[in-house]
């Protein structure tokens with residue numbers, strides 16, 4: 001038996017159990033990652049209708065054959081011109097329907113309001129709340145995705161040369177990850193060199209690597225739908241003292257805050273550990289983003305590690321730890337690992353070295 005065949009019906013049961021707390025008799029799932037989480041069904045048109053009785057997978061002619069063999073125990077419903085999603089909802093006799101209000105469009109809401117004869121409420125955060133704790137299957141997928149990133153990084157250390165452009169490096173990084181078994185990228189790779197590296201989310205351009213450059217690569221791939229995420233900053237040729245000093249501050253902030261990760265810890269306390277170290281050295285203004293985020297079917301998901309993060313870490317959550325210092329017009333440094341939170345601490349999934357690499 002495929003591992004998912006056992007897990008998917010359990011996830012649907014957990015979603016059904018959440019209906020009672022929500023005070024709704026059905027929940028319409030439209031957000032693709034939530035659909036995939038509950039059904040492993042990937043398409044460009046699919047809704048799940050979770051009810052306390054039967055639950056349904058609603059799609060059109062193009063996907064109905066695949067939907068009929070879903071492993072989640074969902075009843076397939078085919079929609080078309082004569083029988084729409086709204087007809088399918090009405091047919092179940094649902095009175096109080098919960099929808100993902102942060103996801104559905106205003107147009108969808110307007111049409112639903114006209115065609116559905118019951119009340120609506122928000123289902124926001126319900127499926128995300130289930131997704132925040134990763135089961136063993138998900139942990140394995142994320143471990144494999146991150147190890148592909150590590151191998152691709154090792155490959156890049158051989159490949160990168162002065163004179164190449166950021167775009168060429170980004171293309172090679174993508175090629176390497178896909179060649180190593182990734183389905184695709186978890187986000188557009190960030191390859192930022194020299195003065196561009198002071199922009200945390202720089203877009204790879206035509207700048208050519210020069211001796212003395214710092215190069216920040218922030219990248220990840222997908223494996224069986226699950227994302228990876230890692231960042232390393234390396235140097236082309238001997239760096240100057242300021243570069244080495246900044247690198248070591250970021251490395252210290254990254255390592256010390258990473259070591260505080262443990263079930264029961266406050267998300268904001270972990271952020272503060274890194275922020276205080278960077279502040280101590282006088283660079284608090286140069287670390288303007290949060291320390292980290294959860295990673296799963298989405299590249300950015302709960303929990304959020306930043307100064308206002310209220311979540312308490314639990315075993316099975318994933319978090320990135322990615323402090324940085326950015327000096328506008330000069331250079332930037334960011335180091336990022338992906339961790340799984342354990343009862344007694346953490347498991348670091350990224351294994352690439354964090355001492356400054358000079359190529």
Ligand SMILES: [Mn+2]
Nearest residue numbers: 229320322336
């Ligand atoms: Mn990240």
